[in-house]
Amino acid sequence: MNQRTSRRSLFAALAVSAFASLLPAPVHAGDVEACFTASEEGQRLRDEGRLREARARFISCGSAACPALVRSDCAGWLSDVTARVPTLILSAEDEQGQDVADVQVTVDGAPLAARLDGKAVEVDPGEHVLRFERAGSAPVALRLVVREGEKLRRVSTRLVRSAGPGGGAGTQGGGAGAPGGGALTPREDQASSPPASALLLPIALGGVAAAGGVAYAALGLSARADADRLRTTCAPRCAEADVDAVRTKIVGANIAFGVGVAALGGAVAALLLGRAGPDAPAAAAAVRVVPLPGGAAAALGARF
Numbered sequence: 001m002n003q004r005t006s007r008r009s010l011f012a013a014l015a016v017s018a019f020a021s022l023l024p025a026p027v028h029a030g031d032v033e034a035c036f037t038a039s040e041e042g043q044r045l046r047d048e049g050r051l052r053e054a055r056a057r058f059i060s061c062g063s064a065a066c067p068a069l070v071r072s073d074c075a076g077w078l079s080d081v082t083a084r085v086p087t088l089i090l091s092a093e094d095e096q097g098q099d100v101a102d103v104q105v106t107v108d109g110a111p112l113a114a115r116l117d118g119k120a121v122e123v124d125p126g127e128h129v130l131r132f133e134r135a136g137s138a139p140v141a142l143r144l145v146v147r148e149g150e151k152l153r154r155v156s157t158r159l160v161r162s163a164g165p166g167g168g169a170g171t172q173g174g175g176a177g178a179p180g181g182g183a184l185t186p187r188e189d190q191a192s193s194p195p196a197s198a199l200l201l202p203i204a205l206g207g208v209a210a211a212g213g214v215a216y217a218a219l220g221l222s223a224r225a226d227a228d229r230l231r232t233t234c235a236p237r238c239a240e241a242d243v244d245a246v247r248t249k250i251v252g253a254n255i256a257f258g259v260g261v262a263a264l265g266g267a268v269a270a271l272l273l274g275r276a277g278p279d280a281p282a283a284a285a286a287v288r289v290v291p292l293p294g295g296a297a298a299a300l301g302a303r304f
Contacts, residue, residue: 035066039074046077049125051085051148086150087120092132092140093158100159103134120152130155138162205267212260219253 042057058078062071090113092103105113107128113121125148131141137159144155226246230238 031065032067035061035063035070039070042074042077042081046081049148051081051124052122055081055085084125084148085122086125086146086148087122087152088146089118089120089152089154090116090130090132091118091154091156092116092134093156094137095158095160097158100134103132103159105133106131125150132157132159134159136162199271202267202271205263205270208263209260209267212256212258212263215256216253216260219249219256223249223253 038057038061042054042061045051045054045057055078058074058081062074062078064071066074090103090105092100094100101116103113103116104111105116107123107130109131112123112130123146125146127143127145129141129143131139133139138161140157140159142155142157146153223246226242226249230242230246234242
């Protein structure tokens with residue numbers, strides 16, 4: 001072999017070596033199997049609503065080590081799942097309404113946030129129990145339903161000081177037990193209302209007040225009509241029985257008016273006293289109606 005031929009062979013060998021170095025590395029059978037496994041697991045987790053785990057699988061099967069067809073499918077699924085993952089913005093306040101950051105939050109017993117920094121956190125869709133814990137405060141658990149694609153949903157609560165050992169901290173609201181102890185507390189926008197039994201007395205007294213008003217109006221109008229008739233027919237020599245009948249109606253109208261006013265005042269007092277909390281001091285109210293010549297007197301008294 002002459003020198004020119006030797007140089008040509010060496011150049012060809014170098015060209016083939018350089019071209020081979022530009023080709024992608026061969027895909028091993030184990031890598032292909034792992035790619036298909038990640039693809040199948042990602043689809044299963046997605047269908048179960050475990051979107052965050054599904055996203056991790058789709059990222060794995062979308063790597064460059066996987067076949068092109070698998071990478072294409074996983075890339076599409078990854079984009080869809082990422083758009084469907086809900087996010088929450090968590091916040092908490094102390095008793096004075098001031099924001100607090102040193103709060104740990106768990107979701108269904110698993111850690112979610114070690115500190116409230118105002119950043120959005122991801123959760124899977126579905127029903128969850130969020131538990132807020134802060135040193136020196138009673139833990140608070142909130143139950144909520146998170147929807148797919150729900151982004152930047154704000155969840156806030158108020159943390160109050162612990163009642164001390166055995167004080168029942170975290171059990172306010174009487175809700176169902178939450179994971180990790182404590183009870184579910186109602187949200188702050190759920191205003192408490194008095195029990196139905198506390199409204200019976202105000203309703204009854206209100207009915208008496210309405211009846212008293214109707215009786216006052218009826219007797220008063222009747223007495224005025226009878227008095228006008230007597231003035232035009234027999235005054236000043238009308239029969240005593242007719243005059244007494246008019247007077248009786250006037251007295252009855254005044255009594256009905258007094259009873260109605262007293263019942264209305266009693267209804268208001270009963271309603272106010274019924275709204276007092278269980279720790280409020282005991283109160284007593286009394287309504288008195290005293291008939292008087294030509295009318296009646298009503299008095300409402302209360303002791304706190």
